[in-house]
Amino acid sequence: MSGTETGTGTGTEPAARGGSNHASSGLSFRRLLAILFREEWRMHTQLFGGWRFALFPFVIALLTVGATVALVETGTAPGTIVSGLHVLALAFGLYSGTAGFAGSDMLENVFGRLSLLLSSSTTLPLSRRRLLGAFLLKDALFYGVAFVLPMALGSAALDGLSAATPLDVGLFWLSLFLVFAVGMAVTVALIAVRTRGAPTWAIGVAIGLAVLGGWAMGGLSFVQSVLVPMRGSAITAGGLAVGTLIVATGSLAMYDPTYGRPSRTATDRFARLSDVLPIDDAPLVTKTLLDLARSSGGVWKPFVSASILLALVATLVGVVDSITGIAPAPGIFFGGVLGLSAFTTYNWLTQFDSLEDYLTYPVSIADVFRAKRIAFVLVGAPTVAVPYLAAVIWFDATLVDAAVGAVLLAGYALYYYGLTVYIAGFDPNEFLFDAVRFMTFTVGVAVALVPTLVAGFVVVPPSLELAAVLGIGGLVLGIVGVVLSSRAGPRWDARYRAK
Amino acid sequence: MAAIRVEGLRKSYGSVEAVSGMEFTVERGELYGFLGPNGAGKTTTIRTLTGQIRPDAGTVGVLETDPTTEPIETRRRVGILPEQGSPPSFLTPREYLEFVGEVRDLRPERVADQTAAWAERLGFESKLDTLHTDLSRGQQQKVMIAQAFVHEPDVVFIDEPLANLDPLVQEQVKRFLVSYAAGDNAVFVSTHNIDVAEDICTRVGIVADGQLVTERTITDGDAGDESLLELFLDRVNGADARDVPTLERMDGPNA
Numbered sequence: 001m002s003g004t005e006t007g008t009g010t011g012t013e014p015a016a017r018g019g020s021n022h023a024s025s026g027l028s029f030r031r032l033l034a035i036l037f038r039e040e041w042r043m044h045t046q047l048f049g050g051w052r053f054a055l056f057p058f059v060i061a062l063l064t065v066g067a068t069v070a071l072v073e074t075g076t077a078p079g080t081i082v083s084g085l086h087v088l089a090l091a092f093g094l095y096s097g098t099a100g101f102a103g104s105d106m107l108e109n110v111f112g113r114l115s116l117l118l119s120s121s122t123t124l125p126l127s128r129r130r131l132l133g134a135f136l137l138k139d140a141l142f143y144g145v146a147f148v149l150p151m152a153l154g155s156a157a158l159d160g161l162s163a164a165t166p167l168d169v170g171l172f173w174l175s176l177f178l179v180f181a182v183g184m185a186v187t188v189a190l191i192a193v194r195t196r197g198a199p200t201w202a203i204g205v206a207i208g209l210a211v212l213g214g215w216a217m218g219g220l221s222f223v224q225s226v227l228v229p230m231r232g233s234a235i236t237a238g239g240l241a242v243g244t245l246i247v248a249t250g251s252l253a254m255y256d257p258t259y260g261r262p263s264r265t266a267t268d269r270f271a272r273l274s275d276v277l278p279i280d281d282a283p284l285v286t287k288t289l290l291d292l293a294r295s296s297g298g299v300w301k302p303f304v305s306a307s308i309l310l311a312l313v314a315t316l317v318g319v320v321d322s323i324t325g326i327a328p329a330p331g332i333f334f335g336g337v338l339g340l341s342a343f344t345t346y347n348w349l350t351q352f353d354s355l356e357d358y359l360t361y362p363v364s365i366a367d368v369f370r371a372k373r374i375a376f377v378l379v380g381a382p383t384v385a386v387p388y389l390a391a392v393i394w395f396d397a398t399l400v401d402a403a404v405g406a407v408l409l410a411g412y413a414l415y416y417y418g419l420t421v422y423i424a425g426f427d428p429n430e431f432l433f434d435a436v437r438f439m440t441f442t443v444g445v446a447v448a449l450v451p452t453l454v455a456g457f458v459v460v461p462p463s464l465e466l467a468a469v470l471g472i473g474g475l476v477l478g479i480v481g482v483v484l485s486s487r488a489g490p491r492w493d494a495r496y497r498a499k
Numbered sequence: 500m501a502a503i504r505v506e507g508l509r510k511s512y513g514s515v516e517a518v519s520g521m522e523f524t525v526e527r528g529e530l531y532g533f534l535g536p537n538g539a540g541k542t543t544t545i546r547t548l549t550g551q552i553r554p555d556a557g558t559v560g561v562l563e564t565d566p567t568t569e570p571i572e573t574r575r576r577v578g579i580l581p582e583q584g585s586p587p588s589f590l591t592p593r594e595y596l597e598f599v600g601e602v603r604d605l606r607p608e609r610v611a612d613q614t615a616a617w618a619e620r621l622g623f624e625s626k627l628d629t630l631h632t633d634l635s636r637g638q639q640q641k642v643m644i645a646q647a648f649v650h651e652p653d654v655v656f657i658d659e660p661l662a663n664l665d666p667l668v669q670e671q672v673k674r675f676l677v678s679y680a681a682g683d684n685a686v687f688v689s690t691h692n693i694d695v696a697e698d699i700c701t702r703v704g705i706v707a708d709g710q711l712v713t714e715r716t717i718t719d720g721d722a723g724d725e726s727l728l729e730l731f732l733d734r735v736n737g738a739d740a741r742d743v744p745t746l747e748r749m750d751g752p753n754a
Binding site: 263264265266267268269270271274282283284286287290291293294295352353356359360361362363364496497498 | 546549550551552553570571572574575579580581588589590591593594597598599601602603607628629630633634
């Protein structure tokens with residue numbers, strides 16, 4: 001990005017400040033980037049009291065190194081760990097990738113609200129396209145250093161410390177960063193085609209064709225050689241980097257900054273839907289469901305998030321199988337992992353309102369949390385059931401394995417949900433950047449998930465005894481989740497009203 | 500008994516004291532203007548009176564309820580028009596008013612009647628089935644005004660009632676607020692707009708630094724010898740307030 005694009009405004013006399021790369025807006029691209037960096041840093045440090053955010057890279061480094069050492073000690077092949085870290089980097093890039101499906105709603109609701117700079121193109125002679133380009137470049141660099149770099153320290157845990165460690169970590173970081181950037185480029189591409197009026201179904205078809213294309217070109221080994229650049233050739237990695245750059249730049253060129261959705265109308269569905277729900281909180285639940293259904297991407301958003309999780313984990317299972325020849329019990333494995341989609345589902349359910357909005361009505365904060373839990377069950381159950389069924393059929397699970405996996409899926413989803421609501425309240429997105437809350441959540445997840453995954457890998461297919469133990473574990477954790485989410489209301493009520 | 504009662508109210512956010520010893524009462528039949536500069540404690544006072552936050556000290560009462568200990572009952576009996584944003588998101592105005600009606604236990608027929616009446620009164624009949632998020636800010640404000648009155652409450656708290664409204668609708672809303680208060684209800688209006696306060700309020704309380712610094716009764720738009728603006732400037736910052744720089748064109752060498 002050269003920063004020479006003409007602004008959308010009048011382009012009055014530039015006040016030459018910092019850098020030689022001036023645009024007609026009078027603000028150089030380098031200066032704009034610096035301001036965006038400062039805003040990003042201040043936003044996070046303001047939100048989490050400074051040190052809690054500053055600690056976050058150290059938490060990631062600690063988790064990565066700790067998990068790597070533990071996996072190596074339990075006999076996991078280094079290649080599997082490397083692939084896993086790349087899958088995580090891609091998932092992190094793709095996390096905001098689901099925002100592509102939300103299009104302008106998500107972009108404006110999340111970025112527009114939080115970022116003064118991003119929204120300033122409406123009032124200042126700054127090109128929105130150029131601003132968005134700088135914003136995304138800033139995001140890539142900021143998170144590439146703050147989040148992806150600590151992940152690269154896993155390399156030191158794999159190879160041990162030596163004189164070559166800095167170089168190894170550097171190369172590992174480049175590889176992870178490239179995959180992370182691929183995820184971000186996909187985000188930009190999806191948003192860009194949305195602003196050109198591409199319908200959701202066409203985007204879905206394009207993604208399906210891309211998956212089929214990858215499969216036709218060699219399946220898993222092809223995906224692995226492309227998405228784990230440090231394993232493939234330098235030419236492949238270079239090609240991926242150039243391709244990512246082309247996609248990102250092309251998407252920015254395609255992005256229509258004047259895109260505005262036409263006014264939408266809807267027939268009255270509130271009363272009918274609310275009447276169907278035989279509960280006291282029916283209006284609150286109905287509002288949440290309609291908000292989800294009518295925002296861009298509709299009710300498919302949580303399903304897409306769960307499907308991305310399924311695809312990433314299925315790829316990882318395939319990689320593990322191809323390297324070690326060990327395949328986990330699919331029911332137990334996918335039941336445990338897919339429950340994690342509770343976090344993204346809850347995130348979607350709280351994306352379009354805030355607790356403050358409800359405090360003008362005669363409802364309590366506990367009522368609001370209860371309604372969100374009901375909405376979570378209504379939306380979350382089909383959201384995870386379909387990917388789970390696909391996984392157990394695809395990976396040929398035994399009946400016992402599939403049954404206990406289903407119990408784990410339901411119990412763990414409720415547990416992860418309860419954990420998220422209890423720790424993060426109404427803002428699940430924000431706690432991703434709060435070191436203390438994130439660590440608490442991670443430990444809470446690990447306590448349930450790690451033993452389950454180990455059991456899923458060790459006893460294949462699961463014995464009846466193991467199935468019974470895991471089933472009881474799933475039920476107990478499900479109850480813990482319900483208790484946690486029930487206590488979240490009073491907990492956040494007390495916090496909010498004492499503010 | 501007063502419709503709204505505030506005694507020795509204190510509320511701090513960390514080291515910042517937002518409200519420090521607020522005292523006032525509002526009777527039924529009054530349209531009370533709560534006038535003050537940014538950060539004077541107006542919104543904190545409203546949030547305390549509607550049970551959204553707990554005070555650090557002092558007592559508040561609204562229509563024989565205690566918002567601190569029974570916030571739901573208080574909010575059931577009052578109407579609230581908040582200052583911020585547009586809560587209804589992806590519901591249409593018709594659906595949103597149904598939502599408010601259900602939450603407030605109103606009969607569907609009554610909600611439908613009220614919806615039709617408010618849509619006609621404020622001119623958003625053609626927008627009743629448009630998603631709220633796609634409405635202009637002025638249209639959104641009209642819907643929010645309707646939700647505050649849909650259950651015909653005895654007390655209404657309004658934060659900046661005329662924000663984003665065109666002059667025609669502003670006049671309509673002002674006339675409505677006056678007539679609503681006259682019908683033995685209490686209307687509590689928090690505003691920065693001195694002209695509006697002078698125009699419609701029966702009594703005005705001026706707040707600064709978290710305290711009520713003075714009150715003025717206004718009869719038929721007559722605020723007395725000293726204009727409300729002069730009184731405001733005097734009481735908010737003393738004589739210094741009159742020396743605020745004017746916003747003139749800056750043609751100096753550094754402009």
